Amino acid sequence: DQQVKQNSPSLSVQEGRISILNCDYTNSMFDYFLWYKKYPAEGPTFLISISSIKDKNEDGRFTVFLNKSAKHLSLHIVPSQPGDSAVYFCAASRETSGSRLTFGEGTQLTVNP
Amino acid sequence: GAVVSQHPSRVICKSGTSVKIECRSLDFQATTMFWYRQFPKQSLMLMATSNEGSKATYEQGVEKDKFLINHASLTLSTLTVTSAHPEDSSFYICSASRETDTQYFGPGTRLTVL
Numbered sequence: 001d002q003q004v005k006q007n008s009p010s011l012s013v014q015e016g017r018i019s020i021l022n023c024d025y026t027n028s029m030f031d032y033f034l035w036y037k038k039y040p041a042e043g044p045t046f047l048i049s050i051s052s053i054k055d056k057n058e059d060g061r062f063t064v065f066l067n068k069s070a071k072h073l074s075l076h077i078v079p080s081q082p083g084d085s086a087v088y089f090c091a092a093s094r095e096t097s098g099s100r101l102t103f104g105e106g107t108q109l110t111v112n113p
Numbered sequence: 114g115a116v117v118s119q120h121p122s123r124v125i126c127k128s129g130t131s132v133k134i135e136c137r138s139l140d141f142q143a144t145t146m147f148w149y150r151q152f153p154k155q156s157l158m159l160m161a162t163s164n165e166g167s168k169a170t171y172e173q174g175v176e177k178d179k180f181l182i183n184h185a186s187l188t189l190s191t192l193t194v195t196s197a198h199p200e201d202s203s204f205y206i207c208s209a210s211r212e213t214d215t216q217y218f219g220p221g222t223r224l225t226v227l
Contacts, residue, residue, distance in 0.1 A: 043218030
């Protein structure tokens, strides 16, 4: 039972353009969502999070949008840079502290120069 | 801040042997540590959650006698894969968090069982 799903295994965008990574969840008890970035043979690095009481959180080039009614969240990266190329995981938790995370399968983002 | 290290980064062992992986929070005290495993092109799957000084809580389907977790201090947790078999070959990642903080991940350990 995959409670967090990232339906696009890969995404390729041009440098300077916007990257949009999507994530869907099924468990309505989730109330805290996070995005992590992962390079090969490394652990995930925290990027940005959002609580269910918000619908948008912005940090520099990264913005996360949450649509609770659709159980959908997305990560926007603008402008995209080649260094952003990595696997992006969305994760969800039932607790605001972010403990006990359920991860999606990940999306490989490639930003072409 | 919030740096988590893992040792070793890579280990190759023979089938039937035990392997210990260490996870350390270098610049903060972690009240909770988590252990995940990741198969190629798949998601990170939570194996267990451990709090300092208490027994680990294992996820459904994870054998606690095979994957021994010890959380001896607020900065160190260990995962021992006992009697390892080729199907245990995977990427094992730990994470650590403070009381009401997000999880910070270690760099992972690649285990290959021959």
